[in-house]
Amino acid sequence: MRLEAREVVKVLGKTRALDGASFSTGDQQKVVTLLGPSGGGKSTLLRVLGCLLVADEGDVMVDGAHLPHEEKEALQVRRGNGFVFQGYNLFPHLSALENVALPLREVHGWTQEKARMRALEMLERLGLADHHTKRPAQLSGGQQQRAAIARALAPKPSLLLLDEPTSALDPVMTGEVLDVVSELADVGQQIVLATHEVSFARKVSDWVIFLAQGKVIESRPATDFFANPESQPARDYLAGLGRYR
Amino acid sequence: MARLKPTDTPTGRQTALWTLLWLALAALVLWIVFPSTYRWHWDAFWQYKNLFFRGFLTMLGISLVAMVLSVLVGFSLMLGGRAPWIPLRVAATGYVTLMRGTPLLVVLLLGYYGVVSPLNLCSALVAGTALLALFEAAYLAEIFRGALESISASQREAARAVGFNLIQTYRFVLIPQAVRRTLPGVAGELVSLVKSSSLLSVLGIEEVTQVTRLLNSRNYTALEGFIPLALAYLAVTLPLTWWANRLERRFAYET
Ligand SMILES: Nc1ncnc2c1ncn2[C@@H]1O[C@H](COP(=O)(O)OP(=O)(O)O)[C@@H](O)[C@H]1O
Ligand SMILES: [Mg+2]
Numbered sequence: 001m002r003l004e005a006r007e008v009v010k011v012l013g014k015t016r017a018l019d020g021a022s023f024s025t026g027d028q029q030k031v032v033t034l035l036g037p038s039g040g041g042k043s044t045l046l047r048v049l050g051c052l053l054v055a056d057e058g059d060v061m062v063d064g065a066h067l068p069h070e071e072k073e074a075l076q077v078r079r080g081n082g083f084v085f086q087g088y089n090l091f092p093h094l095s096a097l098e099n100v101a102l103p104l105r106e107v108h109g110w111t112q113e114k115a116r117m118r119a120l121e122m123l124e125r126l127g128l129a130d131h132h133t134k135r136p137a138q139l140s141g142g143q144q145q146r147a148a149i150a151r152a153l154a155p156k157p158s159l160l161l162l163d164e165p166t167s168a169l170d171p172v173m174t175g176e177v178l179d180v181v182s183e184l185a186d187v188g189q190q191i192v193l194a195t196h197e198v199s200f201a202r203k204v205s206d207w208v209i210f211l212a213q214g215k216v217i218e219s220r221p222a223t224d225f226f227a228n229p230e231s232q233p234a235r236d237y238l239a240g241l242g243r244y245r
Numbered sequence: 246m247a248r249l250k251p252t253d254t255p256t257g258r259q260t261a262l263w264t265l266l267w268l269a270l271a272a273l274v275l276w277i278v279f280p281s282t283y284r285w286h287w288d289a290f291w292q293y294k295n296l297f298f299r300g301f302l303t304m305l306g307i308s309l310v311a312m313v314l315s316v317l318v319g320f321s322l323m324l325g326g327r328a329p330w331i332p333l334r335v336a337a338t339g340y341v342t343l344m345r346g347t348p349l350l351v352v353l354l355l356g357y358y359g360v361v362s363p364l365n366l367c368s369a370l371v372a373g374t375a376l377l378a379l380f381e382a383a384y385l386a387e388i389f390r391g392a393l394e395s396i397s398a399s400q401r402e403a404a405r406a407v408g409f410n411l412i413q414t415y416r417f418v419l420i421p422q423a424v425r426r427t428l429p430g431v432a433g434e435l436v437s438l439v440k441s442s443s444l445l446s447v448l449g450i451e452e453v454t455q456v457t458r459l460l461n462s463r464n465y466t467a468l469e470g471f472i473p474l475a476l477a478y479l480a481v482t483l484p485l486t487w488w489a490n491r492l493e494r495r496f497a498y499e500t
Contacts (some may be wrong), residue, residue, distance in 0.1 A: 052406055075410060083406035088399040093421050102417060107408040151407065 001063055001159065001190045002027045003049060005216070008058035010044050017044035018055070019214030026221065029207040031185050033222065034194040036211035037237060042194040043163050045211060049192055050161040051077040062159070079107055081159045082152030087168040089148045090136040096123060097132040100151045108155045122150040126180060142173030149180055153189075160184065161192045198241050202226045210234045257487055264483065275468070283468070290469040293460050297470075300456030301477050307374045307452055308439045308481070314378035315438065316431070319385025326390060337386075344383035349441050352380050357448050373445040381438045388430040392423040425496050432489030436482045443478070453477055 003025045010018040018041050025032055034042040047053040048060055051067055051074045060067040068074050083089075090099050100119035104110040110118070123132045126146040128139075136144050145165055152160055162181065166174040178200050185191055185204045195201055201208070205222035210231070217231045229235045279285075290297075325337030344352070353376050361372040396419055404414040446455035457470040 050406075052402070075408065078405070079408035085399065085402070085406070088397065089403040089406070091400070091403065091418055091422075093425065103407040103409070106413055106417065 001025075001029055001032070002061075003029070003032060003192075004059075004061040005045075005048075006059045008045075008048065008055045008060060010048060010053060010055050012044065016214050017041050018048065020058070021045060021211065021214060021216045022058075023209055023216040023219035025207045025209070025219065030188060031191045031193065031205050032207045032209065033201045033205040034192070034209050034211060035196075035198070035201060035234075035237065036217075037233075039213075040211040041214040042211055044214075045209070046161050046163050046192055046194050050081045050083060050159060051075075052083065052161075079155075080157060081161060082155070082157035084145065084148045084152050084160070084162045084165045086164045087141070087144070090144055090151070092136050095133050095135055096128060096139065096147045096150075099136070099147060100154050103151065104154055118154055119150075122154045123147065126150045140173065141169050142176040145169065145173070145177045146180060149177075149184075153184075159190050159192060163194045164196065165193075166195070166197060196241065198238060210237070212237075257491060260487065260490070268479075275472075279468070285469060286464060286466050287469050289464040290460060290466050290473070293464075296456055296460065297453065297473065297477075300451055300453035303370075303450070303456075304439075304442055304452040304454075304477070305481065307370070307377065307442050307445065307450075308435075311374050311378040311381065311438055311442065312435055314375070315381035315385055318378060318382035320389055322382055322386035323389040323393070326386065327393075341383045341386050344380055345387070349377070349380050349444055350447065352376055353444060353447060369448040370450050373448045373450050377438065377442060377445065381434060381441070384434050384437075385431060388427055388434060389423065392426040392430070393419055395426060396422050429489050429493035429496065432485060432492060436485045436489065439481050439485070440478060 004023070006022050008018050008021045009016060021041065034045060036042055044053065048055050048067075049062065054067070054069050054071065054074050068077060090096075091102075094102065097116070097119050100122055101115040104115035104118060105112065120129075120132060123129060126149060128143060128147055128150065131139060131143060131147075136147070139147065149160075149162075149165075165181070166177050169177065174197070178197065181191070181193070182200075182204050191204075193201070193205070202222065208218070208220060208222045208225040209216055210218040210225070210229075210233070212233045218225060218229065218234050220230075225234070226238075229238055322337050322341055325333050326341065328334050328337070353373060356376040356379075357369065357372050361367060361369075366372065367375075400418055400422065401414065404418040409417060442452060443454040445452055446458065449455065451459075453474060457474045461467055461470040
């Protein structure tokens with residue numbers, strides 16, 4: 001995929017969460033990673049790219065197509081994407097199976113039987129074959145995130161958007177989830193990932209967008225970015241994280 | 246018996262046992278205090294047990310109809326209070342605020358003698374039931390609103406993220422979760438509705454409180470009517486209370 005943004009502004013409450021963000025990735029990027037300090041605007045940019053939020057000003061393009069500014073059209077584009085957030089994304093009153101199957105039926109119009117088969121297949125692929133009747137509260141944090149990934153992937157989204165999917169997890173569970181993400185990248189799933197796991201980002205990313213204070217500071221191929229960060233904020237950020245890992 | 250911490254809830258059976266014990270004790274106290282000064286005329290009251298029972302059924306009927314109505318109206322008021330159209334929102338929240346600030350007795354008197362009776366709209370029974378429902382609906386609307394707002398922003402976002410539109414978000418995510426959180430509060434409010442129905446006696450409706458007052462004045466009795474009256478209300482409210490407590494315990498485990 002190719003992602004582009006021109007002077008994007010998004011105001012949340014009183015904060016300019018995105019404050020004139022502009023960038024353009026190369027063509028055919030499979031995994032685009034958003035890096036930067038907390039509060040820099042990663043989550044907001046990820047939501048705008050996935051059409052979960054619409055920009056107040058500016059222009060966003062995915063593979064050359066402009067993202068809509070109308071909520072109704074945004075919903076249609078959003079339905080072609082899959083999202084996973086930090087935590088609490090599953091619906092707590094539904095079983096893991098129903099969490100995956102319900103959107104297939106109600107949003108994507110699949111039949112009861114087809115949705116159920118697909119949900120079982122996805123849960124099995126994510127190592128949750130024995131847990132499909134459980135409610136989210138009965139699953140570990142890592143299992144919950146894998147179920148959330150199963151739900152996001154089930155309708156075969158063109159874009160999978162992951163917003164710090166491991167930051168609420170302990171190191172073992174983090175490993176479980178990152179393994180899944182890197183397998184998805186290997187089979188060619190298009191991914192936009194916001195994360196603080198820099199060593200993982202270095203391994204899977206094709207392109208890096210570095211954000212701070214609502215602006216894009218660097219937008220470069222991942223190998224270039226990690227080998228030689230150009231800006232001082234990016235250097236500070238990598239050095240700061242590198243100190244303890 | 247093990248000592249309970251303030252946060253522990255006793256089992257249903259324990260609660261039932263202690264409630265009965267306290268009732269028995271209250272009866273005993275009445276028995277000891279009154280025999281010298283009070284002449285019991287149970288037979289005079291017993292004669293009219295059928296009238297009393299009919300009053301009891303009227304009370305049950307009023308309560309049931311008002312319960313159903315108040316849940317429907319309360320739910321609509323809550324939705325109205327969240328409507329994107331400002332006039333509707335103001336009307337719904339204003340109604341809830343006014344009702345909650347007015348005593349039921351005043352609502353009944355004003356509603357019946359001020360509106361229903363002069364316009365000859367309907368019988369006192371129908372008017373009283375409707376007014377009771379409209380009154381309780383305001384409280385239920387607040388309970389529903391609280392439950393809905395307690396569902397976190399991340400659940401709303403998750404619903405949007407899987408592609409649900411606004412109606413689907415309410416139908417599949419918000420309302421099912423809100424209902425679970427609402428049930429204990431609603432059950433408690435229904436208990437209060439049953440008790441409040443006794444105020445309908447001021448409109449001359451022959452529900453159980455009014456019947457008891459009529460029988461008492463006819464037979465020159467008092468406690469012979471009021472004691473059965475208290476028991477009649479408890480027969481309805483205690484099971485409701487136990488049910489509410491059970492729901493509360495059950496949903497405490499789920500989250
Ligand atoms: N719902 C919101 N209301 C108000 N301000 C918000 C909201 N969400 C995020 N912000 C603010 O917007 C800025 C960017 O946030 P975010 O995109 O979440 O950054 P990041 O994901 O990089 O930590 C921050 O200053 C944050 O406090
Ligand atoms: Mg974030």
